Amino acid sequence: MMWHHGGNWDGFFPMMFGGGIMMIVFWGLVIWLIVYLVRRSSNEKPYPKDQAIDILRQRYSRGEISTEEYRERLAELKDSLNV
Template identity: 55%
Template sequence: MMGWFGGGIMMIVFWALFIALIVWIVREVSGRHSHSSSQALAILKERYARGEISKEEFESKKKDLL
């Protein structure tokens, strides 16, 4: 007779789901950070190319992003 929800099998399933959730969260967080940073750098380059900001301002903001 199996005890509490199948015993050891349910514990393995629980930990597998828990680890999968942690991996998914880490991938989501790290993926969005790099995407938003590269998008911000692209916008900064466009502003510099259009002459909206000076070279000094461009370099300063670029340092902040990277």
């Protein structure tokens, strides 16, 4: 059997090129995932308009404000917060 010790680089360069692209894709996905998770965690805070309306509903349900006052304040909140 004869061994070939020549310079057969046919498989080396495509593999090196493909491996480089795969490394770039891998790190791109890792960075995208980190950015996605950071943005997602910062968006989980309750939105102020939702909080204001929830507080108003709680006060109304406890009887602290009348129906008329509830409707007026709710209309004002919706107008000012563009709900």
